[in-house]
Amino acid sequence: MTNTAFRLNNVNKRKRKARPLPDWISREDTKRKTLQDVSTDLTSDLDSLQKRAVNAALSGANVFVTGVAGTGKSRVTQRIVTACQQAGRQVAVAAPTGVAAVNLDLDAQTIHSLAGIPVPQKARDFGNMFSPNTSKKWRKLQTLVIDEIGMVTAEFIDWLDVHVRRIRRAPLEVFGGIQLILVGDFCQLGPIPGSLSLRKSKPYHPSNPSADCFMNLQECTAYAFQSVLWREAKFVHVHLRKVYRQQSDQAFIRALQDLRESKADSANVKHLIQQCQTPLQNRPGASETIASGIRPTVLYCTNRNVDEENRRALLSLKSQGSLAKVFKAIDSVQVDDEVPESSRGVFRESLLRNKFFDHCQAAPTLELKVGAQVMLLQNVSEDRGGKYSTSRSGSNNNSKQQLVNGSRGVVIRFQLVPVVRDNKHTEERLMDPYDRDKFAGRRFDELKFGTTVEFDQRAWTVFKFVKFPVVRFLNNEERIILPSEFKRSLFRQGTCLRKQLPLRLAWAMTVHKSQGSTLDLVLVDLKGCFATGQSYVALSRAKSMDGLEIRNFDAKQVCSDPLVKAFYEAMDQDTMDDFLATQAGLWWYPILDSPEWNKMFSQASHSVAKQNSSQFRQWVKDYKPGPDYNGWKGKLGRS
Numbered sequence: 253m254t255n256t257a258f259r260l261n262n263v264n265k266r267k268r269k270a271r272p273l274p275d276w277i278s279r280e281d282t283k284r285k286t287l288q289d290v291s292t293d294l295t296s297d298l299d300s301l302q303k304r305a306v307n308a309a310l311s312g313a314n315v316f317v318t319g320v321a322g323t324g325k326s327r328v329t330q331r332i333v334t335a336c337q338q339a340g341r342q343v344a345v346a347a348p349t350g351v352a353a354v355n356l357d358l359d360a361q362t363i364h365s366l367a368g369i370p371v372p373q374k375a376r377d378f379g380n381m382f383s384p385n386t387s388k389k390w391r392k393l394q395t396l397v398i399d400e401i402g403m404v405t406a407e408f409i410d411w412l413d414v415h416v417r418r419i420r421r422a423p424l425e426v427f428g429g430i431q432l433i434l435v436g437d438f439c440q441l442g443p444i445p446g447s448l449s450l451r452k453s454k455p456y457h458p459s460n461p462s463a464d465c466f467m468n469l470q471e472c473t474a475y476a477f478q479s480v481l482w483r484e485a486k487f488v489h490v491h492l493r494k495v496y497r498q499q500s501d502q503a504f505i506r507a508l509q510d511l512r513e514s515k516a517d518s519a520n521v522k523h524l525i526q527q528c529q530t531p532l533q534n535r536p537g538a539s540e541t542i543a544s545g546i547r548p549t550v551l552y553c554t555n556r557n558v559d560e561e562n563r564r565a566l567l568s569l570k571s572q573g574s575l576a577k578v579f580k581a582i583d584s585v586q587v588d589d590e591v592p593e594s595s596r597g598v599f600r601e602s603l604l605r606n607k608f609f610d611h612c613q614a615a616p617t618l619e620l621k622v623g624a625q626v627m628l629l630q631n632v633s634e635d636r637g638g639k640y641s642t643s644r645s646g647s648n649n650n651s652k653q654q655l656v657n658g659s660r661g662v663v664i665r666f667q668l669v670p671v672v673r674d675n676k677h678t679e680e681r682l683m684d685p686y687d688r689d690k691f692a693g694r695r696f697d698e699l700k701f702g703t704t705v706e707f708d709q710r711a712w713t714v715f716k717f718v719k720f721p722v723v724r725f726l727n728n729e730e731r732i733i734l735p736s737e738f739k740r741s742l743f744r745q746g747t748c749l750r751k752q753l754p755l756r757l758a759w760a761m762t763v764h765k766s767q768g769s770t771l772d773l774v775l776v777d778l779k780g781c782f783a784t785g786q787s788y789v790a791l792s793r794a795k796s797m798d799g800l801e802i803r804n805f806d807a808k809q810v811c812s813d814p815l816v817k818a819f820y821e822a823m824d825q826d827t828m829d830d831f832l833a834t835q836a837g838l839w840w841y842p843i844l845d846s847p848e849w850n851k852m853f854s855q856a857s858h859s860v861a862k863q864n865s866s867q868f869r870q871w872v873k874d875y876k877p878g879p880d881y882n883g884w885k886g887k888l889g890r891s
């Protein structure tokens with residue numbers, strides 16, 4: 253081909269590309285077709301409401317997905333995230349607490365670390381968001397998914413919104429134009445109040461910009477729907493209806509529904525309590541499982557009871573003469589390459605102090621013994637040679653066949669696993685018994701001291717053996733459990749990494765930690781129940797009454813919030829705008845009554861603030877982070 257011909261061809265190609273599409277295929281349609289394909293692939297096993305949630309998310313709308321416990325909110329969240337990613341969107345997934353983020357298992361992080369701020373005590377803590385790294389991240393983001401929105405306070409979400417708008421220089425758009433997917437159930441555990449007293453902090457006023465804002469963050473227990481954001485975001489509400497977790501036990505579903513609505517004296521609840529008073533070991537199905545060595549998970553309302561129970565249980569095993577093995581986690585951090593050399597030390601220190609290491613489900617030290625009750629913390633993915641995967645898709649769906657995050661079992665022995673070293677002695681590796689490719693046709697237990705195997709184009713020699721637990725799970729599968737990675741990436745900071753066995757002792761756990769999980773065999777002790785929705789969350793973890801024992805139930809402790817009830821009624825009656833305008837109340841109303849506030853504003857401005865959100869918008873407009881943030885001066889005030 254001559255140069256001229258080549259050029260002509262290119263011109264023709266360009267011309268062809270520029271030719272308009274036929275009238276009957278608009279560009280919008282071709283785009284929709286692609287989204288349609290994504291949606292069909294990901295929603296084939298979802299019910300119609302679950303599909304509606306995924307499609308609404310794909311349409312680009314702000315979506316709120318809710319539903320009673322066990323209706324598949326987590327499953328829908330996973331599909332939404334995958335769908336948005338496949339549609340080419342920049343997605344971030346966050347949850348209000350470390351446990352919820354780790355539970356979600358979608359490489360989610362806490363909302364605070366996503367925001368690049370500590371758990372804020374003062375409005376100016378949000379000033380950290382203006383750091384070049386964090387603001388760049390927020391500018392790129394297209395979709396933000398927040399799970400367990402019921403635990404996020406209205407005040408927090410409004411302050412976040414305010415700062416994201418400024419960072420993205422889009423003051424009039426909710427979250428500066430980022431699509432919001434909020435997921436949660438306001439009848440489950442709500443925002444947890446902290447200890448900071450409102451009275452001790454000064455209200456923010458534009459005339460005194462360096463003062464700390466009125467900071468109610470640690471005290472605010474207003475629901476996210478009491479935010480300005482909720483009024484402006486125009487959410488598509490999707491209320492999932494079909495309960496999957498207890499689908500084989502309709503009487504149980506009815507009782508849970510009554511508990512959710514605080515009808516603790518109903519016939520359904522009485523029936524539930526009566527059925528579930530018999531100890532599990534005296535019930536036909538459960539007693540067989542217990543006889544095979546698997547004891548029920550015990551849920552307590554307080555941490556103290558949980559620790560006591562696990563310690564007691566492990567000690568009782570010790571007294572039977574069984575030897576304990578201690579597995580210590582290996583923690584490390586990796587600072588992002590783009591962090592300048594001069595700041596790497598500071599970033600390293602800050603990553604090492606990250607809350608991830610406190611919240612990580614995998615304990616820093618795990619003591620195990622033969623007979624210890626354990627729970628798997630990650631899915632076992634067969635298609636990846638039996639390794640642990642961080643994906644929770646399909647989790648718990650088919651627990652009889654699959655081992656998933658939450659699967660329960662008992663340690664039956666410890667197994668020696670070979671460690672190999674390459675012939676240059678530069679690297680050591682633990683041999684994964686389920687990674688069959690590595691053994692070149694040999695059986696794992698044929699590997700003896702000094703045996704050489706070849707993989708990764710190198711020869712490796714067995715030079716020592718290390719003991720790891722073998723767990724027998726509820727589905728009777730026995731599996732050697734090897735250390736696995738738990739990590740959290742902090743955008744433009746680096747990664748926190750913990751290497752530990754994906755197991756935790758599972759004789760007992762708190763109700764707060766159990767939120768989001770499905771349990772086959774569970775004993776719920778409601779002594780000391782203190783939070784709204786706590787008894788509902790605890791009891792709704794069980795799959796059926798056959799696998800549930802209830803202790804210390806007190807109808808007086810069952811409480812739900814009438815405001816939440818009204819919120820759901822408004823959603824079902826399609827009167828949400830009216831509810832938000834007249835009943836919900838904005839989170840700062842109680843602050844208006846504080847003496848500090850009274851000094852700042854006249855009675856007249858109170859009523860303005862109560863009537864609409866313009867007052868808040870005014871603060872937003874005038875708000876400037878305090879003097880601590882001079883470092884980011886260049887980035888401020890441009891919005």
Ligand SMILES: Nc1ncnc2c1ncn2[C@@H]1O[C@H](COP(=O)(O)OP(=O)(O)OP(=O)(O)O)[C@@H](O)[C@H]1O
Nearest residue numbers: 298321322323324325326327496497647648649768
């Ligand atoms: N469409 C579906 N088909 C079959 N099983 C499903 C479906 N949706 C959800 N499930 C199963 O129902 C159980 C509960 O689902 P999931 O944990 O997603 O509910 P949830 O609404 O997030 O619950 P919670 O509010 O308690 O966290 C899981 O075992 C899940 O695999």
